[in-house]
Every structure is written in C-alpha cells, then in structure tokens.
Amino acid sequence: MKLVGTRDKSQKVTLSEALLNPSANFGGLFAPLKLPKFDKNFFHKAKDFSYEEVAMEVIRSFDFDVKDDIFKNALKTYAKFDDKKCPLHIEKLDKHLYINELYHGPTRAFKDMALQPFGSIIDGLAKKDGKKYLIMCATSGDTGPATLEAFSGSENVKVVCLYPDDGTSEVQRLQMVNAKASNLKVIGIKGNFDDAQRALKSLLSDKEFKDELAKNELSLSAANSVNFGRILFQIIYHFYAYIWLLKKGALKDDEKFDIIVPSGNFGNALGAYYAKKMGAKIGSIKIASNQNNVLTELFNYGVYDINDKSLVKTMSPAMDILVSSNVERLLFDKFGDVKTRELMLDLSRAKCYEISKIRGFKAKYCTDEECAKFIKKLAKNGKLIDPHTATCFKFANTKKPTMITSTAHWVKFTPSMIKAIKNEKIYDEKAQMLALANEFNETIPDEILSLFDAKAVHTSVVGQDKIKETIIEWIKK
Numbered sequence: 001m002k003l004v005g006t007r008d009k010s011q012k013v014t015l016s017e018a019l020l021n022p023s024a025n026f027g028g029l030f031a032p033l034k035l036p037k038f039d040k041n042f043f044h045k046a047k048d049f050s051y052e053e054v055a056m057e058v059i060r061s062f063d064f065d066v067k068d069d070i071f072k073n074a075l076k077t078y079a080k081f082d083d084k085k086c087p088l089h090i091e092k093l094d095k096h097l098y099i100n101e102l103y104h105g106p107t108r109a110f111k112d113m114a115l116q117p118f119g120s121i122i123d124g125l126a127k128k129d130g131k132k133y134l135i136m137c138a139t140s141g142d143t144g145p146a147t148l149e150a151f152s153g154s155e156n157v158k159v160v161c162l163y164p165d166d167g168t169s170e171v172q173r174l175q176m177v178n179a180k181a182s183n184l185k186v187i188g189i190k191g192n193f194d195d196a197q198r199a200l201k202s203l204l205s206d207k208e209f210k211d212e213l214a215k216n217e218l219s220l221s222a223a224n225s226v227n228f229g230r231i232l233f234q235i236i237y238h239f240y241a242y243i244w245l246l247k248k249g250a251l252k253d254d255e256k257f258d259i260i261v262p263s264g265n266f267g268n269a270l271g272a273y274y275a276k277k278m279g280a281k282i283g284s285i286k287i288a289s290n291q292n293n294v295l296t297e298l299f300n301y302g303v304y305d306i307n308d309k310s311l312v313k314t315m316s317p318a319m320d321i322l323v324s325s326n327v328e329r330l331l332f333d334k335f336g337d338v339k340t341r342e343l344m345l346d347l348s349r350a351k352c353y354e355i356s357k358i359r360g361f362k363a364k365y366c367t368d369e370e371c372a373k374f375i376k377k378l379a380k381n382g383k384l385i386d387p388h389t390a391t392c393f394k395f396a397n398t399k400k401p402t403m404i405t406s407t408a409h410w411v412k413f414t415p416s417m418i419k420a421i422k423n424e425k426i427y428d429e430k431a432q433m434l435a436l437a438n439e440f441n442e443t444i445p446d447e448i449l450s451l452f453d454a455k456a457v458h459t460s461v462v463g464q465d466k467i468k469e470t471i472i473e474w475i476k477k
C-alpha cells in the first residue's frame with residue numbers, strides 16, 4: 001500500500017518515503033486512502049495472540065514496502081518495557097470502566113509505544129541505504145524524552161529536540177537536558193509548544209537549511225506524530241485493547257466499547273479512529289481535553305477557531321496545544337484532499353474553519369480544578385493517575401464498556417499530584433515523590449530517580465530566530 005498527500009491525493013509515496021520525509025505537497029501530511037479491514041474470524045483467533053503477533057498482523061495488513069524483518073526488530077524494543085511480553089498494561093477500574101496504561105516504557109509516557117519501534121525502523125532504513133539522518137522533534141514534554149531515548153547512541157541518526165522553555169514539567173525537562181549521547185542535541189526555545197511545532201514545520205521545508213544539512217551529508221526527517229510511522233504503532237494498542245476485552249469476556253459478541261483519549265496533537269485518538277475503521281468494535285471515541293479546548297469545540301460545534309484563543313498553561317502540559325496537527329488526517333478521511341486543503345488554508349489565513357459535525361466522536365474538557373479533584377478521588381481508591389489521564393474522568397460515568405487511555409506515569413508530574421492529593425507545595429521533588437510512592441506501595445523507576453543527581457548536558461535556551469543557526473553550528477562540530 002502507498003500513502004497519499006492529505007492536500008493532494010495524487011501524490012503517492014511508500015511508507016519508507018513517508019518515514020524519511022513526512023511533509024507532503026502543499027504543506028500536507030501522508031495518510032492512507034483506505035484502511036485494511038479485519039473480520040470477526042480474525043478477532044476470534046486473535047484472542048490467543050501475543051501483543052507482538054497482533055502488531056505484526058496489523059502491520060502486514062497494510063502491505064507496506066518495509067520488510068517484515070525490520071518491523072520484527074522494531075517490536076523487539078518492547079523488551080525494554082516493564083513487562084517484556086506486553087508493552088501495555090490493562091486493568092479493570094470499575095464495573096464498566098477499564099484503563100489501558102501505555103506508559104510502561106523507558107521514558108514513562110505513551111510516546112514510547114510508537115517512538116521505540118519507530119527509532120529502530122529509521123535506524124534500520126538509514127543503515128540499509130548507507131545514509132545519515134537528522135531527525136527533528138518539537139515537544140510539549142513527552143515526545144522529546146521518548147525520541148532522545150529511542151535514538152540514543154545511534155551511528156546513523158542525529159536528533160535535535162526543541163522544547164518550550166518553561167512549558168514542561170521538571171522531570172520532563174531533566175529527561176531532555178541530561179541526555180548524554182553525542183548524537184543528541186536539545187534546545188530550549190523561548191515560546192510555547194505551538195511555537196516549537198511551527199519552527200519545526202518551517203525548518204522541514206526550509207531549502208537553505210536542508211542544503212546546509214546536505215553539505216554535511218545529512219537528510220532531514222521528523223519524529224512528531226506528523227510522521228505516519230508513529231501513527232501506525234498507535235493503531236495497534238487500541239486494536240489490542242479490543243482483543244483483550246474479548247479475551248476477558250468483557251464484551252459480548254458484536255458489543256462495542258468506547259475509548260476515552262486525553263488529546264493534544266490528536267495522534268493517539270487518530271490511532272483509535274483507524275483501529276475502528278479496521279474492524280475493532282469501537283463505539284464512540286471520546287476526546288478529553290484540558291482548558292485548551294479547541295477539540296471540544298470542533299467535535300461539538302464543527303468549528304475550529306483559534307482567533308480569540310491564546311495557549312493556557314495547565315497541569316497537563318503535553319496537551320497544551322492549539323494547533324492540533326493530526327486532525328488533518330481525520331478531515332482528509334471524511335472530506336477528501338480538496339476540502340482538506342481549503343480548510344487548512346482557512347486555518348492559516350483566518351485562524352478558523354467550519355465543517356459539518358463529525359459522527360462517532362464525543363468531546364469534553366476539564367479545568368485544572370476538575371483534574372485535581374479526579375486525581376484526589378482516584379487516590380482515595382488507591383490508584384494514582386497523572387493529570388493527563390485525569391481529564392478522561394469527565395467521561396467516566398458510563399454504563400457501556402469503556403477503555404480509558406492512560407498516557408503518562410504520575411512521577412513525571414509530582415508537584416501537581418502533591419497539590420491535588422495533599423494540597424501541599426513542592427520543597428523537594430525527589431523526596432516527596434518517594435514519599436507518595438511509598439504511601440501507595442509503588443516503586444519509582446530508577447531512570448527517574450537518577451535524573452535528580454545527574455548534571456545537565458544541554459543548557460542552551462534560544463529565541464526563535466536563533467534556532468536554525470544553533471542547529472547548524474552543532475552539526476558542523
């Protein structure tokens with residue numbers, strides 16, 4: 001199968017082309033024109049499959065140009081997760097409510113689910129072609145650490161990570177600025193995530209920048225969820241969640257379940273949408289947001305309007321986003337390339353577009369006060385959930401089987417946890433994190449604890465006009 005441009009479907013590329021060059025014509029992304037479909041028979045058999053087997057079935061169904069061996073190797077990265085056999089952990093919370101914990105990888109956020117195998121694939125393709133790559137990423141907090149970890153020590157790939165100074169949690173920042181391997185460069189920028197993402201997009205299509213990289217024998221690509229390579233792995237865990245529910249007898253034949261997704265750039269939710277189209281019996285996809293509630297308005301009123309909005313800093317920083325990139329792939333699927341191009345043009349010119357209501361989605365948002373209440377309530381029941389996952393509980397009152405998608409480990413957000421549960425301030429993050437873990441009989445992963453004692457490697461914080469030259473200077477070294 002080939003992927004097509006969301007703003008020009010006559011542009012067709014292979015998966016490897018899309019992985020290594022994710023910008024499509026007219027500023028679009030790459031997406032499938034049609035999705036492969038699985039029937040009841042498959043799901044019946046799949047109850048006995050391991051996570052890896054399910055993953056390979058999903059991947060093979062796309063019939064991409066990348067060889068099975070490369071994918072199989074990529075899935076081996078899941079051996080680094082808490083449970084070597086299955087990267088995620090699902091449990092029952094309540095009568096109809098389940099939680100799909102996707103944060104059991106090395107950097108403790110769901111971004112590892114896609115970026116670990118993605119890193120291995122890019123590395124494999126680079127080796128095969130004898131080429132060297134510069135992979136860029138802009139992060140609202142979790143993509144950065146996960147990308148750096150995925151490529152740490154690679155001989156064929158260098159990584160530049162842009163993060164908004166003052167826009168991430170302390171643990172997220174430490175995970176980035178402590179990154180030691182010499183192929184990694186971390187740059188703090190003055191601005192927010194939207195600024196970082198805009199800087200990334202403009203560099204991806206900057207000819208002068210690419211020429212400069214070419215002189216140093218580097219080709220450019222991106223690790224953000226604008227890259228379809230990440231979306232592919234984000235379909236699989238929603239698919240697996242369906243199979244898990246079937247296996248446990250939690251769903252009757254043909255019964256559907258709802259999925260709640262804490263959303264920012266809409267990559268995770270898009271994975272659920274694709275999984276549904278591929279045959280997983282998903283009912284509603286419920287989009288949970290924080291006060292940056294552009295998606296709530298889009299799904300409830302059909303309006304995406306950022307004219308009078310400015311980014312609000314919340315306790316769920318990975319969702320502090322106004323320009324949600326992956327919505328474009330949904331628009332393409334629903335309305336086609338011509339309309340998508342028009343809508344995206346409206347967004348860049350008038351900062352607003354309108355569409356007819358999209359069925360199959362529900363959307364709500366949470367204030368920080370509500371999130372804190374949910375965290376406290378769950379803690380009373382003995383369960384610690386992070387502030388992003390907490391936004392899902394606005395939907396939790398349900399009589400249908402429902403899967404909450406849990407996106408990060410709470411240790412990344414100790415100050416918000418302590419404030420929500422104990423109404424206390426942070427005076428010593430490490431000590432308070434350990435105390436909270438102790439109280440709930442949990443252990444803190446070593447790679448999180450050691451962050452506090454390490455020395456920062458990356459100290460530069462630059463203005464947006466200095467990003468390009470900072471990168472070029474580093475490349476030349």
Ligand SMILES: *Cc1c(COP(=O)(O)O)cnc(C)c1O
Pocket residue numbers: 109110111141142143225262263264265266267268269318319388389407408
């Ligand atoms: C990235 C992230 C999100 C948002 O995911 P999208 O795919 O961008 O919608 C939510 N929660 C956490 C913890 C994240 O890291």
